[in-house]
Amino acid sequence: MKYDCIVIDDELDIAKTTAEYFEMFGIKTTYATEYEEGMKLFKENEVSLLILDINLRERSGFNFCKSIREESDIPILFISARDSEGDILTGLNIGGDDYIIKPFTLNILLAKAKTMLKRYQTYISMNKEEPIVSSVPAHITLDHNYRQVSVNGEIVKFKNQEFRLLAYLIKHCNRVISKEELFEKVWEDVYVSDVTLNVHIRRIREKIEKDPKNPKYIKTIWGVGYVFEVKVPT
Structure with a gap:
């Protein structure tokens, strides 16, 4: 199946609410609350954006990101309550495209998601043309x-x-x-x-x-x- 976005967050309310909110605005979204579940969704579907929490119970969103970056260049947006500069730098240095600190408003998250999806779709479409x-x-x-x-x-x-x-x-x-x-x-x-x-x-x-x-x-x-x-x- 093809999804615009997958939200992976161990807090069910955040993951589910974000997915439902995105769907209201035409962004086809699904969610997962565990590392393995999220990885399975990613590998079995076509995805254009990943919204990823750092704390995935006993697993790390950082490790998830590094694993994804071995095979894909899709945009990754970290969302986390961890607000230290060290955590932010780690997320960006291992391949994250941006980082939002919780709590956040869904309209700001939606605006970021739309922008990242637009950039990624432009990137995909341009790759099909003759090089300049x-x-x-x-x-x-x-x-x-x-x-x-x-x-x-x-x-x-x-x-x-x-x-x-x-x-x-x-x-x-x-x-x-x-x-x-x-x-x-x-x-x-x-x-x-x-x-x-x-x-x-x-x-x-x-x-x-x-x-x-x-x-x-x-x-x-x-x-x-x-x-x-x-x-x-x-």
Whole structure:
């Protein structure tokens, strides 16, 4: 069966209510309250979005996410009462696309889900088209339809959102881009945390920069945002 979304949360009321609320707005959703049940749903159905709690009774949503990332690039949204920066960074670093702290309102969760589904469907549809390739700077090549990045001639794995962020920075190279603009244009979501953006920037630097701690291309403009610097020949 095909689902837009699977909610996996060990609190039955949250899982069931979220699924029912999403269904009211045309997002086909099912839910699970245990690790094994959620994994079975994922493996036996076609899914476009995973909403995942961290505490799944005796199992961990972190481990669930890492297992999913071995075979799929679908968006994963963590929901959890654990609000420490360490937990948030862990969730994002192992492959989560975003992180919402409980308690949350269902309308905000719905807005995030719609945005993530829209981005993912665009990603899927573009992969069926002929590739459009650009290179800036020379050793970094972006295949915009297949969402692939080549660094020094070798394909480097990028998550969809990492690709979107890099492509936007390169498209507007040598211009300082505010965090607010990146949230609006890349995430299409105003409810994104600075932590989420910072983790994505760090991941990209690790993949394209020779020395990620002293980046040559993606520079931080403190208090404002970021700039992708490209030297213009004189």
